[in-house]
Amino acid sequence: MDLFVINRHQETEFEENEVLNKNEKMQQVLKKIERNKKIRAKQKESKKLNTEEKLRAIQKTTENRKRRRCQRQIHEAVVNSQKELCEPKEVIERVDDIEQGKVSLEEPKNKKEKGSNDVSEIAGFTILGDTEFQKKSKIKRVLPKWLAEPTVISTNLQNLQIKTSSMSELNKKLRRKLKTKGIHFFFPVQAVVIPWLLKEIRNSSIIFPRDICVSAPTGSGKTLAFVLPIIHHLMTYKVKKIRALVILPTQDLALQVYETFKLYSVCTNIYIGLITGKKKFTVEQKQLIEEIEPFGYKTKVDILVCTAGRLVDHLKDTKGLDLKCIEFLVIDEADRVLDSVQNDWLYHLEKHLQSDDDGCHSAKVLNLLTLRGKRPPQKLLFSATLSQDPEKLQKLSLFQPKLFTSVVEKSEAEEKPDEGHSTSTFLGKYTTPNELTEKYIVCSLDLKPLVLYQFIVQENLTKALVFTNSAESAHRLVILLNSMFKGQKKVEEMPLKIDINKKNELTKSFINGVFDILVCTDRLARGIDLPGTECVISYGAPKFIKTYIHRVGRTARAGRSGLAVTLLQENQLSKFKAALSQAEKNNLEEVVINEEKLEELADQYKQALGELKDSVLEEETAELKKMKRKKRPKKMQLQTSAKSK
Numbered sequence: 062m063d064l065f066v067i068n069r070h071q072e073t074e075f076e077e078n079e080v081l082n083k084n085e086k087m088q089q090v091l092k093k094i095e096r097n098k099k100i101r102a103k104q105k106e107s108k109k110l111n112t113e114e115k116l117r118a119i120q121k122t123t124e125n126r127k128r129r130r131c132q133r134q135i136h137e138a139v140v141n142s143q144k145e146l147c148e149p150k151e152v153i154e155r156v157d158d159i160e161q162g163k164v165s166l167e168e169p170k171n172k173k174e175k176g177s178n179d180v181s182e183i184a185g186f187t188i189l190g191d192t193e194f195q196k197k198s199k200i201k202r203v204l205p206k207w208l209a210e211p212t213v214i215s216t217n218l219q220n221l222q223i224k225t226s227s228m229s230e231l232n233k234k235l236r237r238k239l240k241t242k243g244i245h246f247f248f249p250v251q252a253v254v255i256p257w258l259l260k261e262i263r264n265s266s267i268i269f270p271r272d273i274c275v276s277a278p279t280g281s282g283k284t285l286a287f288v289l290p291i292i293h294h295l296m297t298y299k300v301k302k303i304r305a306l307v308i309l310p311t312q313d314l315a316l317q318v319y320e321t322f323k324l325y326s327v328c329t330n331i332y333i334g335l336i337t338g339k340k341k342f343t344v345e346q347k348q349l350i351e352e353i354e355p356f357g358y359k360t361k362v363d364i365l366v367c368t369a370g371r372l373v374d375h376l377k378d379t380k381g382l383d384l385k386c387i388e389f390l391v392i393d394e395a396d397r398v399l400d401s402v403q404n405d406w407l408y409h410l411e412k413h414l415q416s417d418d419d420g421c422h423s424a425k426v427l428n429l430l431t432l433r434g435k436r437p438p439q440k441l442l443f444s445a446t447l448s449q450d451p452e453k454l455q456k457l458s459l460f461q462p463k464l465f466t467s468v469v470e471k472s473e474a475e476e477k478p479d480e481g482h483s484t485s486t487f488l489g490k491y492t493t494p495n496e497l498t499e500k501y502i503v504c505s506l507d508l509k510p511l512v513l514y515q516f517i518v519q520e521n522l523t524k525a526l527v528f529t530n531s532a533e534s535a536h537r538l539v540i541l542l543n544s545m546f547k548g549q550k551k552v553e554e555m556p557l558k559i560d561i562n563k564k565n566e567l568t569k570s571f572i573n574g575v576f577d578i579l580v581c582t583d584r585l586a587r588g589i590d591l592p593g594t595e596c597v598i599s600y601g602a603p604k605f606i607k608t609y610i611h612r613v614g615r616t617a618r619a620g621r622s623g624l625a626v627t628l629l630q631e632n633q634l635s636k637f638k639a640a641l642s643q644a645e646k647n648n649l650e651e652v653v654i655n656e657e658k659l660e661e662l663a664d665q666y667k668q669a670l671g672e673l674k675d676s677v678l679e680e681e682t683a684e685l686k687k688m689k690r691k692k693r694p695k696k697m698q699l700q701t702s703a704k705s706k
């Protein structure tokens with residue numbers, strides 16, 4: 062029956078029950094909240110207690126530390142009191158005070174010793190080291206003694222003191238030759254270096270000669286400073302062996318030095334060899350050695366002038382080449398040679414010199430030094446921009462080096478200019494000839510050729526060298542200038558790829574004044590002697606201060622006056638001035654080109670630019686045709702030539 066009982070909804074009863082339940086639940090919740098409150102309050106209290114405990118613990122450890130430190134200080138004070146017998150009472154009193162807590166253990170801040178490794182504490186944290194900023198003293202560069210105390214060379218080429226005829230220690234023939242070449246006085250670098258080298262050579266049978274580094278301005282006569290002593294010494298030998306090796310950075314410079322050696326060795330039995338790669342390898346080999354069967358090889362030269370790279374080629378492939386007897390190793394333009402890798406020449410040369418000895422370097426006179434081994438060649442380094450960097454020079458393992466320089470602190474150097482005393486500090490900077498005037502022109506890039514033209518006209522320049530930063534720029538500038546001058550002045554270019562004979566012809570024509578302006582790249586910047594050059598113009602701003610020094614050094618040579626002008630764009634000016642201040646050149650004069658004159662020339666300039674465009678186009682099409690002809694197979698070429706016939 063129950064199955065059929067229907068429980069109907071009895072609303073009021075249920076609602077009453079629910080209200081009752083709700084009230085109960087509410088009370089339960091309130092009770093729970095109350096309980097939780099109590100628990101939280103208890104927890105808070107216990108936490109508070111914990112932090113207090115912790116703080117107490119920290120205080121305890123700090124106190125412990127302090128106590129330990131106090132004990133340490135007491136101990137130290139006692140030890141010190143034993144040491145410092147002079148003030149025992151004071152120390153003991155202080156110890157007592159510390160023990161009684163009368164004196165603070167903290168040292169007053171101003172008493173802190175600078176630089177000491179202080180240990181201070183802040184709220185239990187130990188801070189190591191000094192928290193105060195200390196200004197570090199500037200590190201002063203210390204040069205090796207030989208660099209710091211050089212022999213000073215004067216830059217004054219006007220007031221010459223030493224007559225060539227009066228240097229009795231130099232061979233008579235050489236003195237006569239100098240006279241015939243119109244050299245009656247030695248330049249300062251020669252007056253100091255030649256007698257010094259001759260003395261070293263005289264003593265070389267007893268002690269090893271010292272190596273030298275010579276830094277003197279461009280055009281001051283450094284070449285003769287090594288050429289004359291070497292020839293003087295080699296004149297005494299009867300047997301032919303390579304006894305002097307002269308290394309240069311470029312073919313042109315090697316040729317120039319070779320010619321100077323040849324000039325002063327006329328009327329002697331000394332032969333000079335030149336290996337630069339200008340001639341075929343086999344031709345150079347024949348010039349150097351001769352095979353005599355069955356005895357082997359015979360050397361044909363006494364002095365070998367070379368470029369570093371070509372020397373390595375011959376060391377590797379020329380049988381019978383023997384450099385083990387060299388007494389002089391000259392490195393001209395030394396900074397450049399040392400910077401260049403050139404087939405790792407130094408490694409190969411050293412390897413060759415250290416290979417099995419044939420006894421060339423065995424001592425002539427037995428002494429303590431020579432007993433130790435063979436005599437190394439005397440190294441002679443020359444440059445107008447010799448480095449102050451001992452590390453660079455170190456790779457040459459110089460033997461007791463001696464420095465001759467004109468780049469010294471001025472005040473002292475001026476006191477004893479020609480005496481050759483070690484008076485001042487080598488600055489390692491650069492110097493230019495006293496006779497050189499330096500100026501600059503500021504102009505915009507698009508007006509540069511016009512400004513150059515106007516400057517040449519306004520100064521009526523002849524024998525001027527113009528340096529550009531690329532061969533292409535040189536070529537275009539020559540076309541432009543020639544079309545502007547219209548034959549009034551003759552401008553020539555020194556191309557990058559030029560046959561040595563043509564090059565010699567060109568330089569000779571320039572020296573002889575056949576044309577007025579020679580436009581070239583930095584290939585002509587170093588060492589080349591073009592006597593009579595009146596002005597050097599840097600059309601492209603030089604990238605490095607060394608480049609500038611060598612460029613401007615093509616003028617104002619051998620005591621003659623010269624002008625150097627650099628064309629700059631506005632944004633290059635500050636960098637240029639900063640670079641020049643390195644060489645203590647701070648007062649360069651600015652040349653201002655008359656703008657009205659430039660405006661007058663506007664039409665002429667436009668026309669010249671048009672001509673340049675046509676000419677460049679013509680050259681390019683000619684070049685293209687040439688390339689196409691080269692690419693065409695030979696058969697086709699023959700067919701076309703037959704057809705044309």
Ligand SMILES: Nc1ncnc2c1ncn2[C@@H]1O[C@H](COP(=O)(O)OP(=O)(O)OP(=O)(O)O)[C@@H](O)[C@H]1O
Pocket residue numbers: 243244245246247248251277278279280281282283284285444445587588589590592614618619
């Ligand atoms: N005592 C002298 N009197 C007159 N002229 C000299 C004397 N010595 C050298 N000359 C001439 O001075 C010119 C410059 O000499 P040299 O080429 O040796 O200079 P440099 O110091 O090597 O220059 P750079 O550093 O540019 O190579 C040459 O034409 C040379 O003949």
